[in-house]
Amino acid sequence: MSFTVIGAPLSPFVRKVHITMQLKNIEFTMEPVSPFALPEGYEKINPVKRIPVLKHDDTYICDSAVICQYLEDLCPEPQLIPEAPLAKARVAWFEKLADTELAPAIAATAFRHRVIYRSMGKPFDEAEIDAVIEEKAPPLYDYFNEAIGSGDFLVGEQFSLADIAVITQFINASLGGELVDDQRWPNLGRYVAMHFASETFAPSIAGAQKMVGKMLAAAS
Numbered sequence: 001m002s003f004t005v006i007g008a009p010l011s012p013f014v015r016k017v018h019i020t021m022q023l024k025n026i027e028f029t030m031e032p033v034s035p036f037a038l039p040e041g042y043e044k045i046n047p048v049k050r051i052p053v054l055k056h057d058d059t060y061i062c063d064s065a066v067i068c069q070y071l072e073d074l075c076p077e078p079q080l081i082p083e084a085p086l087a088k089a090r091v092a093w094f095e096k097l098a099d100t101e102l103a104p105a106i107a108a109t110a111f112r113h114r115v116i117y118r119s120m121g122k123p124f125d126e127a128e129i130d131a132v133i134e135e136k137a138p139p140l141y142d143y144f145n146e147a148i149g150s151g152d153f154l155v156g157e158q159f160s161l162a163d164i165a166v167i168t169q170f171i172n173a174s175l176g177g178e179l180v181d182d183q184r185w186p187n188l189g190r191y192v193a194m195h196f197a198s199e200t201f202a203p204s205i206a207g208a209q210k211m212v213g214k215m216l217a218a219a220s
């Protein structure tokens with residue numbers, strides 16, 4: 001059984017898959033592919049031309065949510081998606097919010113522009129990015145802040161794919177200089193800081209910071 005993760009290591013969606021595989025002790029190799037310079041014929045692997053894609057032996061599986069569900073089915077330990085219908089639905093909902101709402105609000109803005117575009121020498125409008133974050137992030141932060149309350153996880157008392165999906169987007173936001181205001185969102189600020197410092201995420205963050213540092217230094 002061989003696994004290859006196709007994608008860019010700095011992508012939050014790729015990181016989500018990496019963390020899931022590391023927690024489940026699934027060995028994989030990485031095939032680096034930039035979403036900005038996809039290899040010819042990539043649309044045959046993924047017609048919407050996005051990363052990540054997981055290659056399991058000879059079969060390609062697209063989309064981080066689908067990949068993570070597949071990994072859970074294949075290797076149920078440690079459990080990252082609860083079986084109880086309500087908890088499972090809550091995890092799916094937070095993952096969807098992270099992938100489709102949080103990502104465009106804080107990662108495709110702060111990280112993509114201030115790190116990727118800057119490293120490529122591509123111009124961007126800082127005020128435009130600030131405006132998108134300002135409009136889209138606070139309602140999501142309010143909602144997460146409420147859901148977390150005084151706990152450590154988004155769903156129940158258990159670490160889950162919901163936490164991986166949300167934290168990986170916050171990692172990219174932080175790489176782009178966008179941090180949670182913990183005066184305004186104390187539960188969310190505490191939650192993000194705690195997971196950033198955890199052994200699950202800290203090594204991944206340190207590696208990403210190093211990579212970003214090199215990219216920005218080479219561009220300046």
Ligand SMILES: N[C@@H](CCC(=O)N[C@@H](CS)C(=O)NCC(=O)O)C(=O)O
Pocket residue numbers: 011012013035048049050051052062063064065099
């Ligand atoms: N829903 C997809 C989103 C993946 C995604 O948007 N990846 C970005 C890189 S972080 C990408 O491939 N962007 C290229 C594009 O949208 O054309 C997933 O969860 O895998």
